[in-house]
Amino acid sequence: MNKKLVIEGGSKLQGSVSISGFKNSAIAIIPAALLAGDNCIIDNLPNISDVKVLAGILKSLGATVIDKGNNTLEIDSRNITSCSYADYEVAKDIRASYYLLGAGLGRFKRAVGVYPGGCSIGSRPIDQHIKGFEAMGAKVSIEHGLVTVEAEKLVGAEIYLDVVSVGATINIMLAATMAEGNTIIENAAKEPHIVDVANFLNCMGADIKGAGTDVIKIKGVKELKGCNHTVIPDQIEAGTYMIAAAATKGDVIINNVIPKHLEAITAKLKEMGVDVIENGESLRVVASNTLKSVSVKTLVYPGFPTDLQQPMTSLLTKAKGNSIVTETIYDGRFKYVDELKRMGANIKVEGRAAVIYGVNRLSGAKVSACDLRAGAALVVAGLVADGVTEIENVHYIDRGYDKLHEKLQGLGAKIKRINE
Numbered sequence: 001m002n003k004k005l006v007i008e009g010g011s012k013l014q015g016s017v018s019i020s021g022f023k024n025s026a027i028a029i030i031p032a033a034l035l036a037g038d039n040c041i042i043d044n045l046p047n048i049s050d051v052k053v054l055a056g057i058l059k060s061l062g063a064t065v066i067d068k069g070n071n072t073l074e075i076d077s078r079n080i081t082s083c084s085y086a087d088y089e090v091a092k093d094i095r096a097s098y099y100l101l102g103a104g105l106g107r108f109k110r111a112v113g114v115y116p117g118g119c120s121i122g123s124r125p126i127d128q129h130i131k132g133f134e135a136m137g138a139k140v141s142i143e144h145g146l147v148t149v150e151a152e153k154l155v156g157a158e159i160y161l162d163v164v165s166v167g168a169t170i171n172i173m174l175a176a177t178m179a180e181g182n183t184i185i186e187n188a189a190k191e192p193h194i195v196d197v198a199n200f201l202n203c204m205g206a207d208i209k210g211a212g213t214d215v216i217k218i219k220g221v222k223e224l225k226g227c228n229h230t231v232i233p234d235q236i237e238a239g240t241y242m243i244a245a246a247a248t249k250g251d252v253i254i255n256n257v258i259p260k261h262l263e264a265i266t267a268k269l270k271e272m273g274v275d276v277i278e279n280g281e282s283l284r285v286v287a288s289n290t291l292k293s294v295s296v297k298t299l300v301y302p303g304f305p306t307d308l309q310q311p312m313t314s315l316l317t318k319a320k321g322n323s324i325v326t327e328t329i330y331d332g333r334f335k336y337v338d339e340l341k342r343m344g345a346n347i348k349v350e351g352r353a354a355v356i357y358g359v360n361r362l363s364g365a366k367v368s369a370c371d372l373r374a375g376a377a378l379v380v381a382g383l384v385a386d387g388v389t390e391i392e393n394v395h396y397i398d399r400g401y402d403k404l405h406e407k408l409q410g411l412g413a414k415i416k417r418i419n420e
């Protein structure tokens with residue numbers, strides 16, 4: 001089906017919007033539920049395609065997955081007896097299928113899965129995941145597009161990550177939860193969803209300490225039990241609405257957020273002259289002044305998140321003067337810039353840096369999203385552009401934004417979705 005978003009730019013966003021559960025947390029927690037061999041109830045799940053794909057894979061493995069409504073899934077993994085998913089067509093577009101390797105290894109000492117896909121934003125190896133599994137005694141092989149991990153005995157180990165990796169940190173944590181003895185992950189990632197996943201695992205009976213710091217200690221346990229868990233709010237979705245509010249010179253209250261998780265983006269917006277007012281679990285973003293140019297460097301948490309680099313670049317096209325965006329996490333996350341240029345942006349990319357020369361106006365055009373956050377960047381650009389912008393490849397946006405066009409309509413944007 002050819003799906004499109006059509007935006008008539010120029011409306012200031014106004015009103016309030018509620019943030020959904022965190023994609024990157026939800027898509028780790030669903031595979032983690034496999035470890036329980038029991039019934040888990042997970043709520044505040046975002047209504048996005050990645051969640052549907054993972055819930056579908058768990059079902060295909062034998063789990064009972066019941067949609068309880070109200071963004072809640074009940075996942076009973078008692079009937080899963082092995083973890084092998086080999087359907088390339090189902091798994092190729094998502095990254096988080098890799099968590100089934102760690103969870104399957106933990107519970108069954110063996111898992112087979114499609115080599116992870118996900119956004120095409122540069123090289124995305126899984127060597128640190130493999131290093132962690134091997135340190136715990138597993139053998140790992142990659143053949144015909146499938147990754148097999150298996151261990152006669154899974155034992156705790158000390159693992160120093162060579163690069164700070166969100167995926168490797170969570171995957172090792174999943175496997176180590178049911179390994180014999182203690183595991184220590186050093187140079188661990190500290191992103192909010194690492195803490196959320198650790199809280200979920202601890203609620204199932206795991207013994208994990210230090211999540212949210214760069215040293216995580218896991219004492220292996222023999223079994224886990226089911227539990228109820230509420231996914232934390234989506235840091236990246238919230239940041240995207242903050243950026244969209246600022247770009248349109250709007251006044252938006254963003255509800256259901258954890259302001260601490262948004263400090264890097266809040267600080268950058270304030271530097272640009274935008275007011276960001278915190279009120280409990282809400283942030284109000286008011287952009288009444290001329291936007292100032294700034295430098296942005298993506299970093300691991302608590303730095304500026306790479307997943308907001310693309311929408312932030314769209315915002316900076318509207319700033320006065322020249323801004324610099326440096327991408328330190330991925331080596332290919334500027335592909336979308338050519339689409340922004342179609343809309344009149346003046347951006348020069350040199351390796352890992354982009355210089356954004358502020359322009360007076362963007363103009364609506366037919367453009368195509370090349371990945372999830374590229375899609376978000378084009379939406380932000382479309383909201384401020386003169387005339388009509390048509391965004392193709394909306395399936396990328398559906399991977400990570402819950403009811404995007406409806407939420408934007410609620411803020412006064414002239415946006416519609418066409419499913420042809």
Ligand SMILES: CC(=O)N[C@H]1[C@@H](OP(=O)(O)OP(=O)(O)OC[C@H]2O[C@@H](n3ccc(=O)[nH]c3=O)[C@H](O)[C@@H]2O)O[C@H](CO)[C@@H](O)[C@@H]1O
Pocket residue numbers: 024027095096123124125126127128129130163164165166167168189306307329330331
């Ligand atoms: C499903 C999910 O949660 N995706 C997020 C996760 O991706 P993902 O888990 O893939 O990202 P990582 O944190 O692992 O990657 C960070 C950097 O480490 C490198 N690396 C990673 C693993 C490895 O084994 N070897 C290696 O060299 C990557 O190439 C990249 O340069 O964190 C990223 C960084 O916050 C986010 O952009 C993604 O939205």
Ligand SMILES: C=C(OP(=O)(O)O)C(=O)O
Pocket residue numbers: 023094095096117118119121307372373400
């Ligand atoms: C890169 C992202 O997702 P994934 O790792 O799932 O491809 C993202 O959410 O921006």
